[in-house]
Amino acid sequence: MPEAMVVKSAKMRDSESIQYELQGEEVYNLALEVAWGSLARLIKVFGRGLPESDVRRYTCDLLEGIRHIHKCCYVHCDLKPHNILVVENEDDDVYRLVAKVADLGLAKKKDEVQDVLILGPVERWRGTPMYLSPETILYNEQEEPSDIWALGCIVLEMLTG
Known part of the structure; x- marks a missing residue:
């Protein structure tokens, strides 16, 4: 520990x-x-995007976390930089930060019927609109590919700031 x-x-x-x-x-x-903070904080500190080598490393870390979540039959539904923790890696001889998926508060079991909250005339879905996949917006479907779409949005944000 x-x-x-x-x-x-x-x-x-x-x-x-x-x-x-x-x-x-x-x-x-x-x-x-x-954690050192969130990935959102790290992106903000760098301002114009993270070094490509860091983006590659964090993306691998996140893919490993997402794979584990999916293997356990869950879909995260709210992947975004604010829900990614950046933690010091104590296992390596070389100091580096590691990205870890966090905040599974909106996660759902795979193939679970999506809960739709009705607030007036607008239907709401799980997650943050900027990171939602087209099928989530159009059909209110959030399955494994939705998390991968969100990861792509996160990678773009890491690269561009």
Whole structure:
């Protein structure tokens, strides 16, 4: 376990997977790595785009994370630079930052019927409009290809700032 960690606690009713009792209250703890910040912050710091070698490396990191999410039968639905953490890599002899997919709050099971929220006359979908795929906008379908579309948008943003 990395030395720098954050522990998130929440009420038991919000999670069924990790359970224990603390001072009579059912809670769960989720240990999180402390990140340098988000990919959005890193892009903002560089201003005019990240070095191509970093973009390539972060893209590989993100593809690995997305592959794992898809292998577990989920679709992220809200991939964007703000939901990518940039974490120091403690495993390498060479210092570098690693990109990690975060914030699965809008994730859905593959092939799950999309929840459509109706706010007045406008239908809403999961995610941030700028990163949504055409099939999400047109047909409200979010499956694995939607995450890959969002990754392409992220790569473009990393390159151009």
